[in-house]
Amino acid sequence: MNSPALLSCLRLTLALPLLLSPSVTAQDSRREGLDVFEKHVRPLLAKHCYECHSAESSSVKGNLKLDTRTATLKGGDSGPALVAGKPDDSLLLKSVMYDNPDLQMPPKGKLSEDEIAALRHWIEIGAPDPRTGTSDQISKTTRLKQGRQHWSFQPVRLVQTPSVKNAAWTRSEIDHFILARQEQAGITPAADADRPALLRRVTLDLTGLPPTPQQLSQFVADPASDDEALAKVVDHLLASPAFGERWGRHWLDVVRYADSVGKTRNIPFPFAWRYRNYVIDSFNADKPYDRFVQEQLAGDLLPSRDVRQRSENVIATGFLALGSMDLNERDLDQFRLDRIDDQMDTLGRSMLGLTFGCARCHDHKFDPISQQDYYALAGIFASTRTLSGNRSRAGMGNTYFHPELLADIGDKAAKEAIAGRDPAQLKAATLARADEIRETLAPMVQRFKAMPDNAPGKAALKQRMAVLRRELQSLQPADAAAGTQGKSKAKQQSKQQRLEAVPFDPAGDIAMGVSEGRIEDLKLRIRGEPDLEGDVVERGLPTVLETVGMSRIKEGTSGREELAKWLTSSRNPLTGRVLVNRVWGHLFGRGLVETPDNFGVAGALPSHPELLDYLAAGFVQDDWSVKRLIRRIVLSRVYRLSTDIQPQQAAVDEGNQLYWRGNLRRLDVEAIRDSLLQTSGQLELQRPAGAPYKAEFTGDLSRVAARGNLPADLQLSSPVRSVYLPVFRSLLFGMYTVFDFAEPDQVNGQRDVTTVPGQALFLLNNGLVADASVRTAKQLQQQYGEDSKAQLAGAWRLILCREASADELRMAERFVESADAEATGLALLVQALYASAEFRYTP
Template structure:
């Protein structure tokens, strides 16, 4: 069988072990788990305080609070509310003008108009795409030992941004990532975009130094099963690779039925043949009329010819060194010296890297449009069941199929034709699937409210947490599907609820009953994620570039680790001013700013980030050249505003924290200015720095005063960046 040949194992007889009566009983019991039952639309419950709810969401929340004897806190004020909405929807702070306009707007639909404006902003897609990229484990390199560049990963990133901005129906969003290459397309441009979407399956970390081809193939398949099951289903199906799942009713047969689907597709990620890469792969060439941006600029004829000559010269040199190595081996002169063989290998790698550079261009020097992704193999294969997950212990071959416990009793689970990716894509995104809509509704709720209805967003299985509001989760899932799987409508529905708009304040009576705020009687104070902190600093400093260059720096490096580290070091030496989503994410070398503030491991699917508060963050805000530079730019921007010095300090406060300073804040600002001025004032010292005379004395004093003012403002702006209020939403 082809699967056995692919794995390098002795072909085994086809065998799909018949399920026992005991197992069928276990599957039937497993289907009773709350998450494996199809969501139904529950009627919103009756509440005693009928004036409090603004919609169905609020009725579910209030009913639970009333049952527990908890009273919700008051609504948030206008200033914290617009700041909350702005960061949650577009990941950027509101401007002082936007805040003032919202505070002054007394219209009944004022909040709705702000929400609609933010949802329509192109910044929305940049914000919400980053949430999905966390679960898609997006990165621009392969990670692990070799950590080679993925020069075209950025196409998938941009596709996700465009999908959220266009409000692509979520069911279609899922289908395209699993089987976009197999879906019907409306022309070359649509076909190209659908192929780019399958980059979801190609982006994962890869052990390119793995010597055993069979092990490498199965590790890639395992990673694909792991990411699609956690991201789209909220299940840990990869736990069944070596044995039946310890907790969920998922067997090894289920796992290897899925494995056959992914083995029947070729994963194309575009790392060239070189010393650190034992498993090179090509890329998918997209139609030239697809209208997609190129990764590199066109080559002039002279430059193209120079590159061709370089490839030929390197090829000739590699051939010469290969002959020398073979001769040395035949003569036995270098039996204990690997130098000739290493020189030949390095020369071959250099030639391959140059050839990969040349391969990015057509004969006329125009760039080819390439993408990562997956394509079906010419013949589908079924996977052997590997005992203990060992490629050297294949048992019976398992037909390609779907997970039994998630299929209806009469629903076919075996794949009749093709790889099965298309079947898998439609099964995942089907309305009858009990998980897809629930998992996404919970992800959206988590990002907006600070905690999921299910606290384990990537695990809806038996060991996951049960929902705090199961009826509300089903309500959100069903209305999500009824609204055409519109993510924007789901977000709008949640942020317009009273539950979302509550103040983030303490209430002793409610806290005594529900200290963890599981009933949602208040809004939790939330720390901004790493990207929002960095982007907010850039925004208030007037340095944020909202029109990033298409592509990625990784697309423009040679295909070797040295070139990748040059990208990393360049980002460290001269930080870019683009939004953080466009920064290159090199596995294990993430940008320092992001890493300090809990950027997730880009090798793992992550639906919930940590939000730590550790000393290294304070030290970073105090000492980072990037933060200091932004504080200086912020101060320079404020200096150009009209008004007195005291008024400019107050404007900086408003720009940084999203509210006007109160009396206590003004007193603190005045104390800061006085203290800073007192510590900085003093007579000049040193040779030639005596007291100036006449007009020069007045000029010098004026210059010294202006210098103290500038230094005070820079220090103040940096202090604003370091405040907890800047980094948190109330």
């Protein structure tokens, strides 16, 4: 597209009133900053600094304390420790950089590059720090007693529907809760959105796709009441396969789904797609949420009625195997503890809204979760074997992927499991012994390499290592041992070729998942250090939630099955609340609790606590049905309100905390892309088979990407739904990063929403948008012939799901006529509509 044409397109985009971007406030960065502090900075300070620079220190060095925000800003004998927003001016960062030989902290050794980077980032974003006052050391008993009073740890209440003055306005009990608060504040709700706007809103919300012009005309012409007409549309959308693709993607955000491991060795996950499809199918089938949760934590331990269900249950446990791990980590114990921490953090934040990871190195600083609680729960996952297909390097060679490290979902294995002879469980003892040998070998290899050639005992150590390696090889199946054969040929291969040289069947009956492992209770790790072991902690639950009650862990089992059933107990105060809050947030742009992944003390309070409990209690009583929950919400009156701003109401509630109008919500990147493909006639609704890339490749994606050779079969321009495109950690599509796709290495219950120039430039310059514009223009010309006015009116119905006004049509007609060619003008007009705020936002 030439420059003058592009400028014309840009002028039209700015000229049309409908194209003006609404005022959108970026999401509050405070939550992100606190997450950075709790996840990275606080553990770093506790591990490296508190021994000498806290109230607990026997002697505070340099009069510097770093255990409160006030003390850190005040500093010590050398001045303030940090200057918020200015890392290069902060003594804290200067000292850990080791650039000044007279200023090097911690004295025992320099921090890792990742730790230094985390500290720098934290200071750059203003050093957000929730620690207040002085170091308040209160007893664990007091902390527990106080913590149990927090609202989210209280039982879900059966609340009465409040009475309202204007009962005629309501359509459901939900409306009573909303209207009662509005009447208390003296606010009148906005008018309902018109039918075109409501149809576009509910269709995008439930399927991630825009309505077709035919669906628009049918809904607008439906002689039924708005209530009845909307109910028919909603039931149709809930029955559509697109529903599971839309709402399954929401869940994939929460469980940090990706098609590669990320970090130092970005090895692919050739079978992650099985879990992705399981999630989509579960939402389409309206699988009860309690069963959905149980399968993901302990599907391999649940009874199965047939081979198909057994395989599905095992695939579900991929939830625990999708973590982003450092495969270059040579310390096996560190690697194992990092994996357990990922599993616990994901479980806690996704299903309970609790940040368990904050108690790995010390007692949780906000919530009543002790370090003992952390390791009690961690023991359950330590007794579980994670089958991700990957292993850490740990001195064992350069092959990071092996199919033998995946779960068997073949018919034979399923039948044996149903008959009580689960091969995975029978193999657990053998695998546990192999793990023991690897853990023993890793430090021996390091010690051997460090010894001089003629050192006493080196020959004996070599002999002992050889014995262990032979035993390890005997424990591995023939397929795994095959990787050690043909050494002379391997020597001729490059290192990268060897990394990619593990043969397997991309269509094989294997999947990511877990099985029972070596059953053990973990030792508490002092300050989270693998080699600083404390007392053994018996497996169990966080003490603050013991009142819910969990069945005693059966002897010889990990405890995952008991944990799964405890999570989904009707007495659990968190599981139902967290899920209904997520659903509300996706439909309104903001949860009743604005921190969907944190229901702890540092999280937000619910804006409508009674409504939250009403929904949570109803959700459980309604057999944990997600579809019925969504239906109940979208048929409410509050859901269908227009987004029009009324100055009188805004003066009372500018942030719309009381939901007196609809919230303008920008489409996520998948909905934008899928809308482009659908309206231009390109979208293929059939699910693609297998992995979304050349699954035979098992090398380091980052290395081949640097050479411009990423092995992706499905590209951004591929005509499939976005949920089926590959999600490679650290290698996301440019469009994904521009439009705030969820970071796939962490829990994301609510995506960030930014408004930046790159988004407008993408819509005006990217080939995907330009191609869609040309295709849509041709489609309109074929449909309406030479009737230019009909073409323009059709463009509005197709792209914006409404009729164009007379002024808009006149302006568009003049624009098209001013172009060098009519076809070019129509394509430019279509692209202007695609670039408009109205296209990017739900009405």
